[in-house]
Structures are given as structure tokens and as C-alpha cells.
Amino acid sequence: MATSWRMPMATDSRNLLAGATTRAAGFCVLWLVLAGYSLGDLPAAAVAVAGATFVSLCLLPPGRWRVSPLGVARLALRFPGQAVMAGVDVARRALDPRLPLRPGFVTYAPRLPPGSARDGFCALASLMPGTLPVGTNEDGTLLVHCLDIGQPAAAQLAAEEAVFMRAVRDG
Amino acid sequence: MRVLFDSFTVLAVSAGAVFFLAGTVGLLRFPDSLSRLHALTKADNLGLGLVVLGLLPQATGPLVALKLITVWLLAQLAGAIVTQLVARAVRRENQEA
Amino acid sequence: MAEFLIAAAGFVLAMVALGLARILRGPGDADRMMAAQLLGTGGIAALLLLAAGTDVPAAVDAALTLALLAAFVAVAFVNNAPRTDAAERRATDG
Numbered sequence: 001m002a003t004s005w006r007m008p009m010a011t012d013s014r015n016l017l018a019g020a021t022t023r024a025a026g027f028c029v030l031w032l033v034l035a036g037y038s039l040g041d042l043p044a045a046a047v048a049v050a051g052a053t054f055v056s057l058c059l060l061p062p063g064r065w066r067v068s069p070l071g072v073a074r075l076a077l078r079f080p081g082q083a084v085m086a087g088v089d090v091a092r093r094a095l096d097p098r099l100p101l102r103p104g105f106v107t108y109a110p111r112l113p114p115g116s117a118r119d120g121f122c123a124l125a126s127l128m129p130g131t132l133p134v135g136t137n138e139d140g141t142l143l144v145h146c147l148d149i150g151q152p153a154a155a156q157l158a159a160e161e162a163v164f165m166r167a168v169r170d171g
Numbered sequence: 172m173r174v175l176f177d178s179f180t181v182l183a184v185s186a187g188a189v190f191f192l193a194g195t196v197g198l199l200r201f202p203d204s205l206s207r208l209h210a211l212t213k214a215d216n217l218g219l220g221l222v223v224l225g226l227l228p229q230a231t232g233p234l235v236a237l238k239l240i241t242v243w244l245l246a247q248l249a250g251a252i253v254t255q256l257v258a259r260a261v262r263r264e265n266q267e268a
Numbered sequence: 269m270a271e272f273l274i275a276a277a278g279f280v281l282a283m284v285a286l287g288l289a290r291i292l293r294g295p296g297d298a299d300r301m302m303a304a305q306l307l308g309t310g311g312i313a314a315l316l317l318l319a320a321g322t323d324v325p326a327a328v329d330a331a332l333t334l335a336l337l338a339a340f341v342a343v344a345f346v347n348n349a350p351r352t353d354a355a356e357r358r359a360t361d362g
Contacts, residue, residue: 033237034332080220087217090210091193094200103206123251126258127216132209134258145205145258177269184276184317191280191310195287198306204299211287211302215309222280222313229269229320235328239316242332246312249339253305256346260298 019062020053027052064170065117071167078163079127086129093147104149107141108133108157114140117170121161128160176228183225190218204261212254219246273321277314284310301345308338 027049035041093100112118114136122133122142131153132145146153197210223243230236284306291303312331319327 030241033234033241034329036234083213083217083220086213087190087193090197090213091190094193094197094210094214099200101201101206103201103203119255123255126212126254127247127251129213130209132205132212132258133255134205134262143262145209147206147209180269181272184273187313188276188279188283191283191313194306195283195290198287198290198302204296207291207299208302211305211309215306218280219309219313222276222316226273226316226320229273231325235325238328242312242316242328242335245332246309246335249335250305250309253308253339253342256342257298257301257305260301260346261296264296264298 015062016057020057023056024049024053027056060116066169068167071163075163075167082128082160086127089129090147100148102148102150104146105134106144106146106149106153107137108144108154109141110157110161112161112165113170115170117165117168120168121164124164125157125160128156131157180225180228183221187218187221187225190214190221194218204264205258208254208257208261212250216247216250219243270321270323273317277317277321280310280314280317284314297345301342304338304341304345308335311338 028045031045031048035045110118110121112121125144126132130147130151133142134145135143137143144153144157191214194210194214197214198207201207201210220243223239226239227236230239287306287310288303291299291306293299311334315327315331315334319325319331
């Protein structure tokens with residue numbers, strides 16, 4: 001949780017400038033979508049975009065993540081189906097009069113090293129059917145809560161992690 | 172065309188409502204905190220997704236539709252991260268107990 | 269269509285209220301923290317439905333604010349809960 005609010009020193013300043021420009025453009029688009037287009041808004045938009053870009057560069061310096069657009073696209077296409085399966089799975093168990101649950105923990109040894117990319121994978125895995133990473137064990141493996149320990153959670157997580165690692169990695 | 176759009180909205184929003192119902196039933200019936208967190212994260216998120224999907228044909232313009240999708244994306248992002256935080260808090264409570 | 273959307277908003281709100289009643293009973297703080305999340309997703313869905321059903325586009329902005337607030341509430345809760353627990357324990361021990 002200790003976050004330094006100093007401007008990050010990227011390995012070279014061109015890298016920092018490129019990162020700042022891309023993100024500022026992204027925040028401009030976000031502003032237009034959320035607030036609409038109006039000339040009178042320009043000062044407020046400029047302040048908001050500059051502030052958002054600065055905070056974003058502090059929290060995630062450019063070059064920390066290596067992002068593959070093709071990998072992200074594949075991840076994004078996979079996501080809706082997985083989310084539907086996860087929701088249907090929980091709904092089926094909740095609405096079944098017999099309440100078919102076998103909750104418990106499994107450990108999973110992730111291939112991703114500890115870091116923000118692994119945290120991102122954990123957040124994603126909590127939206128996948130039946131799995132919910134709750135923390136890291138002392139030996140570095142993940143503790144994962146499952147709704148049904150009879151399900152092949154580790155295999156499912158490994159498949160998910162492989163897709164994730166092609167999209168985002170710590171640089 | 173209008174009828175087609177409207178029936179799509181009714182279908183998707185109703186399906187979304189079913190998942191909100193399932194999420195709440197899960198909250199009431201599941202035996203432990205982490206299982207309840209599963210219900211909250213997965214069922215309610217899908218419910219919100221279906222509601223947004225169902226509202227898209229009712230949007231008055233492409234910008235409105237884009238805004239709906241943005242709200243959904245932000246809610247999804249925040250939800251996934253908050254779920255991680257709550258899960259860690261539950262684990263800490265279990266360790267202290 | 270408007271009636272349907274408003275009715276759906278009411279239904280989602282009722283589900284949120286029921287869930288809140290369960291969650292606020294606890295027993296742990298983490299259970300209560302889920303209230304923020306439930307209000308987040310359910311509240312956003314209800315507001316979006318109302319925005320479309322009553323033709324009040326500003327309700328979408330309210331939904332957006334709710335999404336951000338729910339996230340902040342949870343983060344604040346996680347950051348502060350252990351510290352207050354420790355402080356309370358010191359107070360009762362000392």
C-alpha cells in the first residue's frame with residue numbers, strides 16, 4: 001500500500017512521454033464519453049485529464065506492464081462467456097433447494113511472479129466460475145476459495161493464467 | 172424494429188433481475204462469508220451486465236450507449252478489485268479468530 | 269416500456285434491500301463490507317433502469333458516482349479496519 005507520489009523516473013524520458021501521451025488521449029476519450037462535448041467544459045476537462053494522467057503515471061509507471069493488444073483482445077472476447085458461466089453456476093447452486101455446495105480451499109502455484117500482473121490475474125480469477133483467490137501463502141502459492149472443491153479449479157486457473165499471461169506481463 | 176428492440180430489452184433486463192434474485196438468495200443461504208462473496212461477485216455482476224445489455228437498444232444515441240458501457244466497465248473493474256480486498260479481510264478475520 | 273423498466277428497478281432495489289438486511293447482521297466486518305459492493309452493483313443497475321424508464325439521463329451520472337463511491341468506501345474500510353482493531357485491543361488490554 002506504500003505508494004510514492006513522486007513522478008516516476010522512466011528508463012528513458014521518451015518512454016515516459018509516449019506513455020503520458022497515450023494515457024492523456026485515453027482520458028480525453030473517457031471525458032468525452034462521460035461528460036459529452038461542450039466548449040465551456042474545456043478548462044475543467046483539461047484539469048481532469050492532466051490530473052488523471054499524472055496519478056496514473058505515478059501508480060503504474062510506463063513500462064511496468066508489457067501489454068499485447070492481440071492478447072488483450074483474446075482475453076476480452078473470452079471474458080463474457082466466462083462471466084455468464086460464473087453467474088449461472090452461482091445462481092444454480094443458490095436456487096437449488098438442496099444447496100449443492102462443497103466450499104473449501106485449494107492451493108494454486110501461479111506461473112506469474114508476485115507483482116501487479118499477478119494481482120490483476122487474481123482480480124480476474126475472482127470473476128471466473130467457482131474460484132476466488134483470497135491471498136498468498138507463505139511459500140508463495142495462492143490460496144483459492146472454491147464453491148465446489150470437486151471441480152478442477154487448478155486446471156481451470158492454469159488455462160486462465162496462460163491466456164492472461166499472453167495479454168499482460170510485468171515488464 | 173421497435174418491437175424487436177423492446178422485446179430484447181424485456182428479455183435481457185428480466186434475465187438480469189433473475190441474477191440479482193439469485194445473488195440475494197445466495198447471500199441469504201450460503202453458509203460462510205467467502206461463499207457469500209462468490210454469490211455477490213458473480214451473480215450480481217452478471218445481473219448488472221445483462222441490465223446494461225438490455226438498456227443499450229433504449230439508448231437515445233451512440234454516445235449514451237457508450238456511456239452505459241463505460242459505467243458497466245468501471246463497475247466491473249471496481250467490483251473485481253473490491254472483491255479481492257474483501258476476500259483478504261475475511262482471511263485476516265479467520266486467522267485472528 | 270417505461271413501466272417495465274421502473275418495475276425492474278423496483279425489483280432490483282428490493283433484492284438489494286433484502287441482501288443488505290442479511291449482510292449488515294455480520295458476523296464479521298468483512299460481511300458488512302460486502303454491503304458497499306452490493307449497493308454498488310445493485311444500486312447502479314436500479315439507477316440505470318430508472319434513467320431509461322423516466323427519461324432522466326442525469327441518473328446515469330448518479331450511477332457512475334455510485335460506482336466510484338462504492339470502490340472508495342471499500343478501500344477506505346480495508347485500510348482502516350485492522351488499525352482500529354489493533355487500537356481497540358490496546359485500549360482494552362491497557
